[in-house]
Amino acid sequence: MEPIKIVIFVVAFLLLLLLGRKLLVTEELHGAQVPEPLLTPDSPAASEEATDERNGRVVVGTDLPFPVQLPELEQDDDGKYNRPEFLNYYFSQVDLLHGPADPRCFFDEFFVETRNPQDEHVGTYKFLVATPAGLQRAMDEERQSLLYLEEHTIVIDHWDLTLILNAAVQYIIKSYQGLQNYSDEHALPETDGPV
Secondary structure, eight states, rough: OOHHHHHHHHHHHHHHHHHHHHHHEEEEEGGGOOOOOOOOOOOOOGGGBOOTTTTTTTTOGGSSSOOOOOOOOOTTTTOOBBSSSEEEESSSHHHSTOOOSSSSEEEEEEEEEEEEETTEEEEEEEEEOOOOOHHHHHHHHHOOOOOOOSSSEEOSSSHHHHHHHHHHHHHHHHHHHHHHHHHHHHHOOOSOOOO
C-alpha cells in the first residue's frame, strides 16, 4: 500500500473517532464527579446574551420554575422510587432565557442532572437537541455528507424549551423505571448463609 493511502486512511479514521466522541450521548457520573455546566454563572467566557440582565449571572434550570409537570415522587414497598429527582438542566451554548439566535436553526448539547432518591447517586443525561436546519448547518460546517446520531437525540422544528425538557424528562423517567425493573429481575437470590 502506498504511504499516501495509509495517511489518508489514518486521517479518516481519526476524524470518524473525533466525530463519534463529539456525539457521545450519555454521561453516567458517580458521586462527586458531577460536572459544572459549560457556561457557569461565574464563567468569564459567558456571553452577555447568556446572562440574566437583573444580576449578570448565566441562567440555568435551577434559576427557573420547572416547566414540566412531573408525577409525584413515590416509593413502593420495596423501597424503589418511580422516578429520579430532577436537579438542573442547561445547554452547552444556548441561553435558557433567550433561546438560540435563530429558533428554527440550532444544534446544541442539552444536559439534565438527576439524583436517585434511593441512594443519592447523581447522574447527568446528555442529549443532542437540534432542528432539521441546525442539523444541515452542522453538516455543512463539518463538511460531512453523513451525520450519525445516537439514540439520545431530540429533533424539534423550532425552539421550545418546555417541549425539549418534556421529551428529555419522559425519556429519563422511562429509562429510570427500566433500570429499576432490570435490577429486580437480575437480583441475586437471598440465602440463609454464606454461599
